[in-house]
Amino acid sequence: MNLTRFSSFFLSLLSISMLVSAGCNNLSGDAPNPQPGQRITVTGTVVDTDGHPIAQVLVMPEPADDKSGPIPEIAVYTDAEGRFSWTVPPGTYDFVFRKPGYALHKERVQAIPGKQAPHLRVQLKPN
Amino acid sequence: MLHKKQLFALAASLSFVCAIVFSSSGSAVYATVTEAPSPHTPVSNKGATIQPVPYGKDTVKQRFGAYTKGHKGTQERRDLTASPSETKPDGGAGTESIIGADNRTRVTNTAVYPYSAIVHIVSDIGGCTGWMIGPDTVATAGHCLYDPNEDKWASFATVYPGRDGDHLPYGSADGVEFFSVIGWVHDGNTNYDYGAIKLDKRIGDSTGWFGYRYQSSSMNGTAENISGYPGDKPYGTQWQHADRIRETHKHKLLYANDTYGGQSGSPVYQNSYAYCGVCSIAIHTNGVYGGSSYNRGTRITKEVFENLNTWKAQ
Numbered sequence: 001m002n003l004t005r006f007s008s009f010f011l012s013l014l015s016i017s018m019l020v021s022a023g024c025n026n027l028s029g030d031a032p033n034p035q036p037g038q039r040i041t042v043t044g045t046v047v048d049t050d051g052h053p054i055a056q057v058l059v060m061p062e063p064a065d066d067k068s069g070p071i072p073e074i075a076v077y078t079d080a081e082g083r084f085s086w087t088v089p090p091g092t093y094d095f096v097f098r099k100p101g102y103a104l105h106k107e108r109v110q111a112i113p114g115k116q117a118p119h120l121r122v123q124l125k126p127n
Numbered sequence: 128m129l130h131k132k133q134l135f136a137l138a139a140s141l142s143f144v145c146a147i148v149f150s151s152s153g154s155a156v157y158a159t160v161t162e163a164p165s166p167h168t169p170v171s172n173k174g175a176t177i178q179p180v181p182y183g184k185d186t187v188k189q190r191f192g193a194y195t196k197g198h199k200g201t202q203e204r205r206d207l208t209a210s211p212s213e214t215k216p217d218g219g220a221g222t223e224s225i226i227g228a229d230n231r232t233r234v235t236n237t238a239v240y241p242y243s244a245i246v247h248i249v250s251d252i253g254g255c256t257g258w259m260i261g262p263d264t265v266a267t268a269g270h271c272l273y274d275p276n277e278d279k280w281a282s283f284a285t286v287y288p289g290r291d292g293d294h295l296p297y298g299s300a301d302g303v304e305f306f307s308v309i310g311w312v313h314d315g316n317t318n319y320d321y322g323a324i325k326l327d328k329r330i331g332d333s334t335g336w337f338g339y340r341y342q343s344s345s346m347n348g349t350a351e352n353i354s355g356y357p358g359d360k361p362y363g364t365q366w367q368h369a370d371r372i373r374e375t376h377k378h379k380l381l382y383a384n385d386t387y388g389g390q391s392g393s394p395v396y397q398n399s400y401a402y403c404g405v406c407s408i409a410i411h412t413n414g415v416y417g418g419s420s421y422n423r424g425t426r427i428t429k430e431v432f433e434n435l436n437t438w439k440a441q
Contacts, residue, residue: 030318030377039276041276058358058388060359062414063414063416066417067417069414069415069416069417070416071413071414071416072268072317072412072413073389073390073391073413073414073422074252074253074254074388075253075254075255075358075388076253077253087274087276098358098359
């Protein structure tokens with residue numbers, strides 16, 4: 001048996017092993033894990049039509065495409081100054097703002113590593 | 128010069144070794160890093176050493192799993208009708224955790240078991256849900272107790288069992304110690320997103336508590352229910368929705384129950400399983416993402432099961 005034939009045989013086995021390994025990873029279906037350092041903190045302020053801050057507004061980012069997320073399903077509310085903060089993996093999100101008495105508001109946000117962290121100023125209109 | 132058979136054996140051996148090296152999730156990698164602690168190693172906000180108590184007196188071992196029995200406390204049990212998900216699609220892609228129409232129904236009597244054993248959690252991290260697993264222990268998502276982005280534990284957590292808006296049938300209890308695992312606390316890996324709260328009082332003697340179980344085989348098709356405290360509904364009200372397990376993965380279970388922010392930590396439970404009673408099989412953590420049309424929760428595996436038993440026994 002010559003060395004070329006051996007190398008071909010070995011490389012074939014190696015390729016099959018890697019493909020099986022990669023396939024098993026995809027089939028596992030468990031979550032990819034964006035490292036904390038890759039996450040982007042989105043901040044903002046929610047105000048009414050007079051510019052006054054609104055407290056207790058529920059703020060929830062929803063992944064806008066297949067490449068964004070995961071987002072923990074925690075209820076984050078604005079504080080007394082209308083401020084909020086959400087840390088998300090890189091991606092595109094629709095930030096949804098809800099509070100009884102106000103119309104639901106959505107704001108699309110691109111969270112891109114290395115770029116300036118997005119800061120939103122959201123105005124809610126009464127129902 | 129190597130003989131033909133020797134060459135074949137060498138090639139096969141090298142391929143096997145390479146398969147091990149290139150596998151990022153296989154047990155073989157774990158075998159080569161035997162000194163690294165398991166991601167399921169429990170940690171506490173107090174930094175205390177946690178003595179493992181993997182099996183308690185209420186634990187029943189089975190051939191392919193185990194369960195720890197629930198207890199209905201002083202309450203009567205009543206299963207309120209939860210709307211099923213027969214109309215929910217199989218597969219496909221989506222981006223919202225309300226999958227199609229919102230099929231959640233409000234729990235109108237939260238003082239009866241098992242709804243009495245589901246708690247609204249209020250902390251400086253945010254609003255969440257949890258479920259009693261013992262007289263003074265609540266299971267929930269890890270991200271409800273520890274924020275890996277800020278690298279900090281919640282500074283407080285107050286739980287309201289069976290809350291219904293302003294009505295608090297069992298009052299409240301404060302968390303005195305928080306637990307999670309290093310896979311979440313050190314790595315922020317959602318596959319290890321689970322934890323528990325030790326309370327300052329034995330409120331579970333009144334509310335009752337859930338059983339929980341694991342099985343090594345697929346859970347696809349298992350009928351389950353999720354009940355919790357979503358933030359898109361009137362504040363502090365409990366909502367539920369029934370579905371079935373759609374996909375089983377190593378660390379996660381996927382389902383089409385409608386959920387929203389605030390329902391993290393909710394029990395994904397069977398209404399009845401053997402002597403387990405009302406029996407949780409997962410802890411809800413995330414809405415739809417990544418091209419799947421299903422929501423998902425951290426699966427109660429053997430390791431998760433043993434940690435829940437351990438935290439319950441502290």
